[in-house]
Structures are given as structure tokens and as C-alpha cells.
Amino acid sequence: MTTTYAVLSEGLEKRFGQVHALRGLDLAVAEGTVCGMLGPNGAGKTTAVRLLTTLLAPDAGSARVAGHDVVREQDAVRRRIGVTGQSASVDVELTGRQNLRLFARLHGMRGATGRGRADELLDRFALSDAADRAAGTYSGGMRRRLDLAASLLTRPRVLFLDEPTTGLDPQSRNQIWSAVRDLAAEGTTVLLTTQYLEEADQLADGIVLIDQGRAAVTGTPAELKARIGSYAEVVVATEAALPQAAAVLDRLTGSEPHLDAARRTVGAVCPDPTLTLPRVVRELDAAAVPILDASLRPPTLDEVFLRLTGAANSRKELVT
Structure with a gap:
């Protein structure tokens, strides 16, 4: 079966003075899927969007979105997409209802059509009770939901979400996640940029790891995790034992261990499928390392990113 791509780019380049933001970015996002675009600050995610x-x-x-060239057919592209940026674009002095009706008019939706669509989206995003309050009185999560509703007024074929949950509390983030899942189930293609790796793991059908303006690695979350094997993690009894545990894991896995002094943990990617947890425990015991717990588990996307892109300094940027 032939795959139809909602977003397709080849060799995208972009410079800002001496800064080479994109260095030949290739993307292929199939219709009706959620694509998670990951990368540290400055990787080129927002420039790509x-x-x-x-x-x-x-x-x-070159790039085509919803079948149209982004340079030669800009109007056609804009009629088929929705965009939610990193910060809410709503007018805080207008009510939620007024905001959506204003955006509807800007999209050419007049009279009852625009009013009906605005009311439909207010209900869908659980904003009906607050619809006639000024948006400036909304919580951060409510504003993001209103912003997302505005981007859906025209029922776009492709929706771009640029870090839509940054700064939101867990409950508000889950509400946005639920909305994205519903949209994908209805056939909307979603390109999601995020610094929250859990978000991509929860939502994305496919993932693109952006590193220095290029698509460094692509695949499903499961495929990317499988590429690096498992993850060995040890909780030691004392902070002084961290270097000892790190030396053992370094020898067993051949990977640079990651130490967390606050949690007293040492972890390392393990590409060797024959390594077993009993062997890890025996080696730690032989080295007289006092441990409280040990595990050998599938890697998280955080660990995948660090391993596959070599972005050793990006952990703090990618995990909150």
C-alpha cells in the first residue's frame, strides 16, 4: 500500500547570519499520524515549524504540506493547516467566546456558521462554563486549550503544535494530550515539537530526533528503544558508593554511566542483550558495592536521545 505523506521535506536549509539553524532537514510524516519532533534548545525544531x-x-x-509546496503555494498550505505556537495567542481582554468568534471571522466564517463552530469547540475543550469570562482570567491550561481550539476552527488537515504544554501542570498537560489523541483518531495529522520526552512517548506514532539542524534518527518509540537495548540502573546505599557502582556498570555495559547524586542512582545503556540482572548484582557484590536496588529495564526516550544523538549536555533541557 502506498503511503501518503501530509508533511514531506527534503534538504531544508536555513541560516540566520552565522547561525546554521537547519542543515538539510528531511521529514516524512504519514497522513493521520502524530509525529514527535524532539531535540534540545537550538536544535532547529521551531525553525522547521x-x-x-x-x-x-x-x-x-523543498517541502510540501498537505500536498502543496510551502514556497510556491503558500495560500493553499495555510488553508489546510492549524498552528499552535509556544505561547498562547489569545486576546486576554476578550472572552473565550469572543476570541473564537473573532478567529472564525478572520477565517471567513460568517454569521451562524462561525458562532456555531466557536460554541462547538468551547464545548469540546470543556470551556463552555468559562466562555463569557475574559481570557485574562483563565489558567495557563485553559488558555492553551482555547489556543488549540482556535487552531481547529477550520478543521485543518495538518496541525502543528510547537511545545504546546510547556509550563503546564500535569492535569492541564493530560487534557492537551487527550485532545491530541482525539484529533489523531479523527484523521488529523499532527506534528508535535516538544522537550518533554514522556509527551512524545505517550502521543507519537513516529519520532524524529533533531540534532544540529538535521534528522539524526527516526522511528517509532519502540524501534528507537530497541536500537539501544536495555538500561541498567542501580540505587546505592551511600553517595560515596556512586563511583564504585559507575565503574562496574562501565565495565559491564561499555557505556558511559550517568550518576544522580540526589537519588543515589547510577545508570547506563546496555547494548548487550546477553547481560542479565543476576550478573549485574553479582558483579556489584564482588566489588563490595552496597546497593539498595538494581534493575535492567527498557530504556526511556531520554536515554535513547542521549545515546543516539550524543547530546550529553541536553538532559537538563529535555527533562523536567
């Missing part, structure tokens, strides 16, 4: 949504022109390369 701005190019694909026609807000910037590429210096080189």
Missing part, C-alpha cells in the same frame, strides 16, 4: 507553516522561506531544499 516556521518553514513548514510558511512563516519563513527556506534557503535551500
Whole structure:
């Protein structure tokens, strides 16, 4: 069966003075899927979104969104996409209902059509009770839901979400996740940029790891995890035992261990499928390392990112 791509780019390049933001970015996002675009700050995620949504022109390369060229057919692209940026774009002095009706008019939806669509989205995003309050009185999560509702007024074929849950509390983040799942189930293609690896793991059908302006690695979450094997983690009894545990894991796995002094844990990626947990425990015991717990488990996307892109300094940027 032939795959139809909602987003397809080849060799996208973009410079800002001396900064080479994109260095030949290739993307292929199948229709009706959620694609998670991951990467540390400065990797090029937001630049890619701005190019694909026609807000910037590429210096080189090409891209098509919903079947239309982002340079030669900008109007056609804009009619078929929705965009939610990193910060809410709603007018805080208008009510939620007024915001959506205003956006509806800007999209050419007049009279009862625009009013009906606004009311439908207010209900869908659980904002009906607050619809006639000024948006400035909304919580951060409510504003993000209102912003997402505005991007869906025209029922876009492709929705771009640029770090939509940054700064939200867990409950508000879960509400956005639920909305994204519903949209994907209805056939909307979603391209999601995020610094929350759990978010990508929860939502994405496919993942693109962006490193220095390129697509360094692509695949499903399960495929990316399988590429690096398992993850060995040890909880030691004392902080002084961390270096000893790290030396044992370094020898057993051949990977650089990651130490967390606050949690008294040492972990390392284990590409060797023959390594077993009993062997890890025996080696730690032989080295007289006092341990409280040990595990050998599938890796998280955080560990996948660090291993596959070599972005050793990006952990703090990617995990909260």
C-alpha cells in the first residue's frame, strides 16, 4: 500500500547570519499520524515549524504540506493547516467566546456558521462554563486549550503544535494530550515539537530526533528503544558508593554511566542483550558495592536521545 505523506521535506536549509539553524532537514510524516519532533534548545525544531507553516522561506531544499509546496503555494498550505505556537495567542481582554468568534471571522466564517463552530469547540475543550469570562482570567491550561481550539476552527488537515504544554501542570498537560489523541483518531495529522520526552512517548506514532539542524534518527518509540537495548540502573546505599557502582556498570555495559547524586542512582545503556540482572548484582557484590536496588529495564526516550544523538549536555533541557 502506498503511503501518503501530509508533511514531506527534503534538504531544508536555513541560516540566520552565522547561525546554521537547519542543515538539510528531511521529514516524512504519514497522513493521520502524530509525529514527535524532539531535540534540545537550538536544535532547529521551531525553525522547521516556521518553514513548514510558511512563516519563513527556506534557503535551500523543498517541502510540501498537505500536498502543496510551502514556497510556491503558500495560500493553499495555510488553508489546510492549524498552528499552535509556544505561547498562547489569545486576546486576554476578550472572552473565550469572543476570541473564537473573532478567529472564525478572520477565517471567513460568517454569521451562524462561525458562532456555531466557536460554541462547538468551547464545548469540546470543556470551556463552555468559562466562555463569557475574559481570557485574562483563565489558567495557563485553559488558555492553551482555547489556543488549540482556535487552531481547529477550520478543521485543518495538518496541525502543528510547537511545545504546546510547556509550563503546564500535569492535569492541564493530560487534557492537551487527550485532545491530541482525539484529533489523531479523527484523521488529523499532527506534528508535535516538544522537550518533554514522556509527551512524545505517550502521543507519537513516529519520532524524529533533531540534532544540529538535521534528522539524526527516526522511528517509532519502540524501534528507537530497541536500537539501544536495555538500561541498567542501580540505587546505592551511600553517595560515596556512586563511583564504585559507575565503574562496574562501565565495565559491564561499555557505556558511559550517568550518576544522580540526589537519588543515589547510577545508570547506563546496555547494548548487550546477553547481560542479565543476576550478573549485574553479582558483579556489584564482588566489588563490595552496597546497593539498595538494581534493575535492567527498557530504556526511556531520554536515554535513547542521549545515546543516539550524543547530546550529553541536553538532559537538563529535555527533562523536567
